[in-house]
Amino acid sequence: MEVPDWRTIPRMLRALADDHPSDVVVDDGTVRLTLAELRDRAGEVARGLIALDVLPGDRVAVWGPNDAHWVIAAFGVWDAGAVLVPLSSRYKGIEAAATLRSTGASVLITGHGHDGAVPADLLAEAAGETGGGLPFAGLPDLRHSIVPEGLERPGSAQPSQVLVAGSLIGRAEAEERALAVRPDDLCEIISTSGTTGTPKGVMLEHGRMLRGYWDWAEIVTLGPGDRYPVIAPFAHGFGLNAGLLASVMRRATMMPIATFGPDRLAALIRDGGVTILAGPPTLFHRLLEETEIGEHSVRVAICGAASVPAELIRRLLERIGLERMINAYGLMEGTVVSMTRADDPVEVIAGSTGRPVPGMEVRIVDDDGREVPRGERGEVLVRGYGVMRGYWGEPERTAEVIRDGWLHTGDIGALDARGDLAIVDRKKELFIAGGFNVSPAEVEGLLLREGSLDQAAVVAVPDERMGEVGWAFVVPRQGAAVEPEKVISWARDNMSNYKVPRRVIVVDALPVTGNGKIDKRALRARTTP
Known part of the structure; x- marks a missing residue:
């Protein structure tokens, strides 16, 4: 089957909600949404974003675990003509702040974090508390922060407050905004370590995503009546596009899995x-x-x-x-x-x-x-x-x-x-831990922020459960005493868990090749018996 002539994600949602309003496309165990309900809830979010002065092409970040609220937020961002910037629910404050700065996101929508963590608190530790009319003083582009309902936080709004503001925006204005989105407009900027090491934002367009994941779903035979647990995080390209987007366009029921x-x-x-x-x-x-x-x-x-x-x-x-x-x-x-x-x-x-x-x-x-x-x-x-x-x-x-x-x-x-x-x-040094791409260069850069290290080199080691894990070889700063367990503990507190090195090995110096680069082949040899 050829991809229907939707051209954009907002038009796709409207066409399906008109033709199949009662089809259930989201069931996270707590919230169930039909196509008609998803369209209406996304429209409310879009009107709220417009009330916050979000313009077409603005970047809006969503940070939280997989759940129905994440799905609603994503379609609301797309309805507003904005560009979705997913933040990994596993991010720590340093990582989230870096992505928000690099994309110039103007609005951040957060959910509940893993293990009781509050994403806004993590971000405040890395980017400062509210100040100068901003939710986080160290993020000058971020004008608004939306936190989960019931969470009181200076400089941030709750969803109900945003929806009240959005109710003053006419439905016709919001609908005009959604229908004005073009196939070659950006729908997502997704962080990836990519082909060259350090994280970058991949720019993806509405028309291309609809075509790519319609074809993917066609080969998979995903369709109405299917129930599909989406385990990959929505902040990951597979979870967002082969999970969230593919399920809705094929009228399958996605079952978002938070953990x-x-x-x-x-x-x-x-x-x-x-x-x-x-x-x-x-x-x-x-x-x-x-x-x-x-x-x-x-x-x-x-x-x-x-x-x-x-x-x-x-x-x-x-x-x-x-x-x-x-x-x-x-x-x-x-x-x-x-x-x-x-x-x-x-x-x-x-x-x-x-x-x-x-x-x-x-x-x-x-x-x-x-x-x-x-x-x-x-x-x-x-x-x-x-x-x-x-x-x-x-x-x-x-x-x-x-x-x-x-x-x-x-x-x-x-x-x-x-x-x-x-x-x-x-060809590059990326490795995959538990299904997640890990850039050694990124992990090395984060480790050096711990304070006691002069150098760090990370290599991949086979692991029966995770596929691969990282081992870090580190050189202490002059006069510093490095305790591997304390470095690993710091890493757990400051980076996504799949990036945390399984082992930290303290060395006096890192081996180098003839041209002065760190010899990672020699380091890998040290990981084998």
């Missing part, structure tokens, strides 16, 4: 009528090893990974009785690139990420940019509608990765004779 736990997910599979399940290989390993699933209705599983153990696929197909297991490859800068198909055997699903999706091209090139023969390894280049507009505010970095229309992914792969793409390595 993953294998027992809780197994209970949801048994009792919640789950039909679609997506996540990294570690999720499926934990389901098989740590839970008893029993009878269920899951028919399709999606696993986006460079490789998936064939034995894992066989166990899922045999023990859980799936109709299909799908592997896929994508990246924020390139959207969905390749997917396995319905008739692919286990060996293809395990050893490749399938064939390019319609409208996307893949080339494999050597270090000189020459295309290599089928079966040989090289850097994966991608071209097509899914390639991002660029990195927010960073034209030079954009030019580094998009050349002559081709996105240079930094991944190493090979195309076989049939056209299936296998991802075999990463």
Whole structure:
């Protein structure tokens, strides 16, 4: 099926709410929303944002765990013609402040944090308390902060207050704003470590996202009647676009999961009528090893990974009785690139990420940019509608990765004779911990803010549960005594948990290569027995 002629996310929501108003598209266990209700609630949020003087193209950040309120906020941002800036619910204050500054976000909408943490409090520690008419004195672009209902905080408003202000905005004015959004307008700026290390904001457009995730959902066979737990955070491209957006456009019921736990997910599979399940290989390993699933209705599983153990696929197909297991490859800068198909055997699903999706091209090139023969390894280049507009505010970095229309992914792969793409390595140093991209350069920079370290170098180490974890080799500042456990404790308090090094090893000096760069190959050798 071709993507309907919605052109923008606001028009998509209106068309579906008009034709299928009673279809339930959100069920987080507490709040259930039909398409008509989502349209109405998003419209209220949009009117509130307009009352806060949010203009088309302004950036609005949303920070909180997956829940129905996050979904409403996202569609409200899009209805207001603004650009959604998702903040990871795992962020600490330092990380959130950096993203808010780099994107120039004018409004921040927060939910409840994990483990009782209050995001606004975390941000105040990093960016200062209210001052000068601003919710956080150290964030001059951020004009408004919206905190959860019932939370009193100087300089911030509660949702009910914003909705009261929005009630003074005419519905016709808000509707005109929503319908004025164009297909080539930005809908999202998502932070990613990307292909070149440090975090950047990937600019994505309405029309491209609708096309990319309509096609993704078509191959997955996601549709009305499906119940789909969205485990990946909404701040992650997969959770937001292959979860939140795909569910609504296909009239499936998304089940936002705030915190993953294998027992809780197994209970949801048994009792919640789950039909679609997506996540990294570690999720499926934990389901098989740590839970008893029993009878269920899951028919399709999606696993986006460079490789998936064939034995894992066989166990899922045999023990859980799936109709299909799908592997896929994508990246924020390139959207969905390749997917396995319905008739692919286990060996293809395990050893490749399938064939390019319609409208996307893949080339494999050597270090000189020459295309290599089928079966040989090289850097994966991608071209097509899914390639991002660029990195927010960073034209030079954009030019580094998009050349002559081709996105240079930094991944190493090979195309076989049939056209299936296998991802075999990463050209850059990014690694994946529990399904999250981790940039060693970012973690190193954060560690140096702890205060006792002169140098830090992070390398990836295989881990049975997480896939990979980071080990940090650190050199103390002159006169400082470094205690590894205290460094790890600081890291837990100041960075997302998947970035926290599993081990900290204190060394007198870091090894260097002949050209003076830190020799990470030598450091990796120290991680093996």
